[in-house]
Amino acid sequence: MHKIAMLGTGLIGRFYTMSLTHYRGKDQIVVVCASKPESAASFAKEFNIPRSTSDMAEAIQDPEVDTVIVALPNYLHKKAVLLAAEAGKAVLCTKPLALNGPEALEMLEAVEKAGVFHGYLEDLMYTPKTLSALHSTQQGALGKVLWARSRETHSGPHSDWFWNKKLSGGGAIVDMGCHCIEIARSFIGKENRPLEVTCWADTQVHPIDAEDHAVGLVKYDNGAIGQFEVSWNFRGGMDLRDEISGTEGTVWLNHWLRTGYELFTNVGQGGYVAEKAEGDKGWMFPVGDEIGALGYVEMFMDMFNAMDEGRAPMETFYDGYIVNTIIDACYKAADSKKWEPIEIQTWRGEEKSNTEGAALKSYDAEHYLIKEERMPNGNQKIILKHKESGEIKQIINE
Numbered sequence: 001m002h003k004i005a006m007l008g009t010g011l012i013g014r015f016y017t018m019s020l021t022h023y024r025g026k027d028q029i030v031v032v033c034a035s036k037p038e039s040a041a042s043f044a045k046e047f048n049i050p051r052s053t054s055d056m057a058e059a060i061q062d063p064e065v066d067t068v069i070v071a072l073p074n075y076l077h078k079k080a081v082l083l084a085a086e087a088g089k090a091v092l093c094t095k096p097l098a099l100n101g102p103e104a105l106e107m108l109e110a111v112e113k114a115g116v117f118h119g120y121l122e123d124l125m126y127t128p129k130t131l132s133a134l135h136s137t138q139q140g141a142l143g144k145v146l147w148a149r150s151r152e153t154h155s156g157p158h159s160d161w162f163w164n165k166k167l168s169g170g171g172a173i174v175d176m177g178c179h180c181i182e183i184a185r186s187f188i189g190k191e192n193r194p195l196e197v198t199c200w201a202d203t204q205v206h207p208i209d210a211e212d213h214a215v216g217l218v219k220y221d222n223g224a225i226g227q228f229e230v231s232w233n234f235r236g237g238m239d240l241r242d243e244i245s246g247t248e249g250t251v252w253l254n255h256w257l258r259t260g261y262e263l264f265t266n267v268g269q270g271g272y273v274a275e276k277a278e279g280d281k282g283w284m285f286p287v288g289d290e291i292g293a294l295g296y297v298e299m300f301m302d303m304f305n306a307m308d309e310g311r312a313p314m315e316t317f318y319d320g321y322i323v324n325t326i327i328d329a330c331y332k333a334a335d336s337k338k339w340e341p342i343e344i345q346t347w348r349g350e351e352k353s354n355t356e357g358a359a360l361k362s363y364d365a366e367h368y369l370i371k372e373e374r375m376p377n378g379n380q381k382i383i384l385k386h387k388e389s390g391e392i393k394q395i396i397n398e
Contacts (some may be wrong), residue, residue: 001027001028001231001302002027002034002066002067002090002307003027003028003064003065003067004030004065004069004176005030005031005033005060005062005067006031006071007032007056007060007069007071007080008034008067008070008071008073008078009034009039009042009043009168010071010159012071012298013032013034013043013277015290015294016069016071016094016121017029017032017047018291018296019291019297019299019300020300022298023291023300023301024297024304027067027304029047030050030062030064030065031050031051031052031062031064032044032047032053032059033050033052033054033058033059034052034054035057037053037054037335040052040053040054046307047307048224053282056076058078058088059069060080060084061083061087061397065089066089067089067090067307068080068083068089068092069091069092070084070094070218071094072094073162074098074161074168074174075099075124075161075166075167076201077093077096077097077098077099077107078103078106078110080093081093081107081110081172081301082106082110084106085111086114088114088116089116090117091111091116091118091352092118093107093118093119093320095120095121095122095178095182095320096175096320096323096324097120097180097321097324098169098320098324099168099169099199099282100324100328101327101329101345103324104255104321104324104325105270105321105346107321108321108346109316112317115204117194117307118134118316118317118340119130119303119306119313119315119316119317120315120316120320121312122179122182122299123180123294123295123296123299123319124152124182124240125299125314126296126299127255127295127298128293128295129252129253130183130253133172133187133253133371134186136251137187137244137246137251140248141246141248141249142244142246142249142251143249143359144222144224144246144247145188145224146245147224147226147227147243147244148184148185148225148227148242148244148245149226149227149228149229150183150226150227150228150229150243150363151229151230151240151242152176152180152230153229153230153231153233153234153238153239154232154234154237154238154239155232155233155278156206156212156233157232161164161205161382162175163208163210164209165209167349168210170327171210171232172201172210172211172213172214173199173214173228173327173330173331175230175232175252177214177228177230177330180228181218181323181326181327182323183242184226184227184228185326187242187251187272188222189222190319190322191349191350192220192222192350193220193221193347193349193350193352194226194322194344195219195220195221195341195342196218196219196329196342197216197218197326197330197340197342198216198333198338199214199215199217199334200214200215200329201213201214201215201216201217201331201333202214204233205230205232206233206289211306212229212231212232212233213230213232214229214230215227215228215235217292218326218342220353221352224285237274237276237277238275238276239257240254241255242255245322247361255293255294256274256285258285259285259293260285261285261286261288262284262285263286264284265280265281265282265284268280268283269281269284273285274286274287274290274333275287275294302314302315321346328342328343329342347364364383366386367386367387368384368385368387369382369383369384370383370384371383372384379396380397381394382396382397
């Protein structure tokens with residue numbers, strides 16, 4: 001059994017607590033911390049947590065605590081992680097790991113120097129659909145992954161600090177792009193180094209300094225492209241979709257809307273429907289198991305099982321650091337309107353001498369196969385390229 005200090009009582013802190021108390025079960029949250037004492041006390045009463053405080057250091061240094069969970073606003077992540085490392089406590093931190101790459105690297109180096117367990121709480125990497133699709137991809141079902149596209153859009157975050165660039169580190173990119181970037185990176189393969197990015201970002205609707213809509217491309221050293229689409233301007237709920245395309249197959253994932261559970265009501269449901277739902281009348285998309293569908297259950301199972309087994313979890317602070325460096329490059333690219341290099345100070349993946357080209361498939365000793373298909377009249381058409389001359393020709397088999 002692990003004894004936990006839960007830092008934060010907002011939406012994420014609530015989802016984390018529900019996951020741990022309703023599913024994992026054998027661990028116990030023994031102290032909860034919030035900026036306002038009354039918020040901490042109310043949360044503790046609701047979830048039967050023995051102690052509450054508004055003092056972060058007090059919660060982390062609690063002698064009964066062996067694991068710290070950081071579910072705080074972005075600007076407080078570094079402070080919490082450094083305190084946990086100093087106290088010798090295992091630390092699990094919500095996304096994004098930090099405000100920027102250099103800050104994330106400082107946090108990574110602190111936990112590694114202290115020798116404490118660290119996990120990056122990237123819940124959307126742990127949804128049941130994602131884990132199943134990732135397993136199939138890693139088993140070769142898609143061949144070489146060429147393109148991974150991830151989309152998260154909704155009408156905007158719940159808390160005021162998200163909208164303050166100084167406190168959040170940015171807008172929709174840092175809030176949701178962190179999910180999308182890590183999803184694409186995982187399907188492409190974490191051993192492949194992200195090289196450069198191009199990004200469009202703008203403030204289309206809201207009176208804020210940060211972007212509320214962005215689209216970006218991340219180029220990897222194996223030739224693959226990761227694409228993200230994020231927006232705080234999407235109406236109709238939360239849209240979470242992924243698409244992965246490889247030389248031998250494709251995966252489509254829809255995590256939130258149009259997943260098979262739709263409800264119409266003329267009188268209203270009379271309460272909470274689902275995260276980012278914008279109403280409770282008309283056609284709605286409830287979720288049977290919200291925290292399960294969003295990956296929180298599997299995420300904490302992996303984290304605590306890894307801790308007990310003495311191994312690293314699927315998502316570590318190093319992953320969070322890489323994501324932060326990509327986000328930094330996205331902001332540079334959005335300003336420059338150019339491809340910008342990704343500055344990774346500590347790369348632990350494979351080193352490649354040059355970028356791999358297309359995944360060429362030989363048809364015979366002299367030709368590459370471009371395409372093979374069955375035509376409407378039943379004939380088989382094969383399009384080939386000569387390996388030496390470059391001549392392109394087709395063969396038709398009746």
